[in-house]
Amino acid sequence: xxxxxxxxxxxxxxxxxxxxxxxxxxxxxxxxxxxxxxxxxxxxxxxxxxxxxxxxxxxxxxxxxxxxxxxxxxxxxxxxxxxxxxxxxxxxxxxxxxxxxxxxxxxxxxxxxxxxxxxxxxxxxxxxxxxxxxxxxxxxxxxxxxxx
Numbered sequence: 001x002x003x004x005x006x007x008x009x010x011x012x013x014x015x016x017x018x019x020x021x022x023x024x025x026x027x028x029x030x031x032x033x034x035x036x037x038x039x040x041x042x043x044x045x046x047x048x049x050x051x052x053x054x055x056x057x058x059x060x061x062x063x064x065x066x067x068x069x070x071x072x073x074x075x076x077x078x079x080x081x082x083x084x085x086x087x088x089x090x091x092x093x094x095x096x097x098x099x100x101x102x103x104x105x106x107x108x109x110x111x112x113x114x115x116x117x118x119x120x121x122x123x124x125x126x127x128x129x130x131x132x133x134x135x136x137x138x139x140x141x142x143x144x145x146x147x148x
């Protein structure tokens with residue numbers, strides 16, 4: 001009733017080769033997709049212990065009056081928010097070539113001490129920034145614990 005002839009070895013090799021290429025391209029696509037997911041906000045799905053970046057307000061850090069106000073508070077009190085803002089302003093100045101020249105910041109060594117003190121007082125953004133710097137190899141001091 002049916003006259004079945006097996007495929008020739010030439011056709012089998014060709015189709016197996018095509019399937020292998022499709023499989024390899026699919027694997028490469030999925031690895032790229034996974035790498036893209038790791039670079040986004042879904043870094044926790046990748047299993048890596050990558051710290052999230054700190055979100056900053058440009059209107060606060062680029063305003064000379066705001067930085068002067070928080071610098072005065074940080075110099076006389078142990079206010080963790082003020083310490084963080086003054087420390088971050090100095091780090092932003094060092095990292096951003098377009099940072100306003102009329103904003104007066106503390107030297108980087110002093111800024112690191114302000115950030116450390118803010119983290120020791122339990123300010124979460126300070127600890128998060130320090131962990132990001134440590135992850136990227138730019139933090140030269142100890143990392144305080146987050147148990148406060």
